[in-house]
Amino acid sequence: MKKLFLSLVALIALVASSSAAEEGKENLKFVDATTLNICGHTMRTEKSPYFRFDCEPYNFKEEAIRRYSRYSAGMYVVFHTNSSQVWATWENVKRRCGDNMTPIFQQGVDLYIKDGNEWRFCGVGRVSTDPEKNCRTKPLVQNLHEGDKEFMLYLPYWCELTRLEIGVDKDATIEAIPSPFRHKVVVYGSSITHGASASRPGMAYPARMSRNLGIDFVNFGFSGNCKMQPEFIPFMTKIEADAFVCDAFANPNYAQIDERLEPFIDAMVAAHPGKPIIMVRTFHHESEFYNLQKRKAFIDKCNLAREKMEKLQKKYKDVYYLEEPYATGRDGENTIDNSHPNDLGFDRIIKAYQPKIAKILKKYGIK
Numbered sequence: 001m002k003k004l005f006l007s008l009v010a011l012i013a014l015v016a017s018s019s020a021a022e023e024g025k026e027n028l029k030f031v032d033a034t035t036l037n038i039c040g041h042t043m044r045t046e047k048s049p050y051f052r053f054d055c056e057p058y059n060f061k062e063e064a065i066r067r068y069s070r071y072s073a074g075m076y077v078v079f080h081t082n083s084s085q086v087w088a089t090w091e092n093v094k095r096r097c098g099d100n101m102t103p104i105f106q107q108g109v110d111l112y113i114k115d116g117n118e119w120r121f122c123g124v125g126r127v128s129t130d131p132e133k134n135c136r137t138k139p140l141v142q143n144l145h146e147g148d149k150e151f152m153l154y155l156p157y158w159c160e161l162t163r164l165e166i167g168v169d170k171d172a173t174i175e176a177i178p179s180p181f182r183h184k185v186v187v188y189g190s191s192i193t194h195g196a197s198a199s200r201p202g203m204a205y206p207a208r209m210s211r212n213l214g215i216d217f218v219n220f221g222f223s224g225n226c227k228m229q230p231e232f233i234p235f236m237t238k239i240e241a242d243a244f245v246c247d248a249f250a251n252p253n254y255a256q257i258d259e260r261l262e263p264f265i266d267a268m269v270a271a272h273p274g275k276p277i278i279m280v281r282t283f284h285h286e287s288e289f290y291n292l293q294k295r296k297a298f299i300d301k302c303n304l305a306r307e308k309m310e311k312l313q314k315k316y317k318d319v320y321y322l323e324e325p326y327a328t329g330r331d332g333e334n335t336i337d338n339s340h341p342n343d344l345g346f347d348r349i350i351k352a353y354q355p356k357i358a359k360i361l362k363k364y365g366i367k
Helices: 002-025 063-068 103-107 205-213 232-236 254-271 292-315 343-363
Strands: 028-032 037-039 076-081 086-092 109-115 118-125 135-141 149-154 161-169 174-176 182-189 215-221 243-247 277-280 319-322
Touching: 028 086, 076 161, 086 109, 086 118, 109 135, 135 161, 205 215, 205 343, 232 254, 254 277, 254 292, 277 343, 292 319, 319 343
Parallel strands: 182 215, 182 243, 243 277, 277 319
Antiparallel strands: 028 161, 037 076, 076 149, 076 174, 086 135, 086 161, 109 118, 109 149, 118 135
16 A cells, blocks of 8 residues: 555656646746757768768778768757756657666767856756657756856767757747867767766766867777778878777777787877877776786787887877776776766776877876
């Protein structure tokens, strides 16, 4: 009987909450996000404002890369409004949620508000784990103070976004603002750069470093597929950016590093003279502490990367190599699945690498 009573109370509360949300929705107007300022691209494409880049001209063979190019990972919308509330309605290509990330990170959105000189988290757009329910309309934040406010809305990281509208009060204004970040630093990397496994979009390490330093660290992560493939070189050499950070040693094996690293660096230096190219060593994963076979293969390729990078740094003055083998710690509390960081793991990565990256960028007037 007690269980039945508690279930009824929970059901009534849920219905009341849903009714309140629907009532608030009646007093809104929705504007297409494409009329605002969508930022975070490596290179804009006419195919979709939510694609990170157009992979078609570059002959990428891996289907995963072609798919990831259509994901909105790291992208964000910036705007200001005097509304008392902010909603979002968005639609994704149907896709089941993966097993080592939250649905919010993969398919949801999160909202930040400018508070003085800081961007503060203020709301999240939850999603359903049912792939058939691919359209969501959610209140992100309500009952805000009066006056004009600046917002930044991070887009989903692990799916293809097809439609996004921002909801505000019917009588409110809403307008685009310029990107709040100075300079553009492209971060090319593995699933960890891509964001796995942050709890929500704004917690991926490139996004956090952007807010911390006021520099746009553009997410160019490709889960499992950042191997310095020759197909990437024509695109990477055409990107307009002030600097490059490359988490490029996690995915390739020993032979791929041996074959591809030097041609990759040679091409990047030739295409971007005088710009810093910062290569970041991958760090130990929890799964390698006790799996002796994995540990040996990992150490071997890290030693190879160090040896080659020492030579390349002597060859090129604008090439850098950063090493923090235990950037996420050694206590096992930093990971969700023995490989990918949780929010604590990302926090440790930022503390380990952000000061070093910022110091290098400062030498080039990127601050």
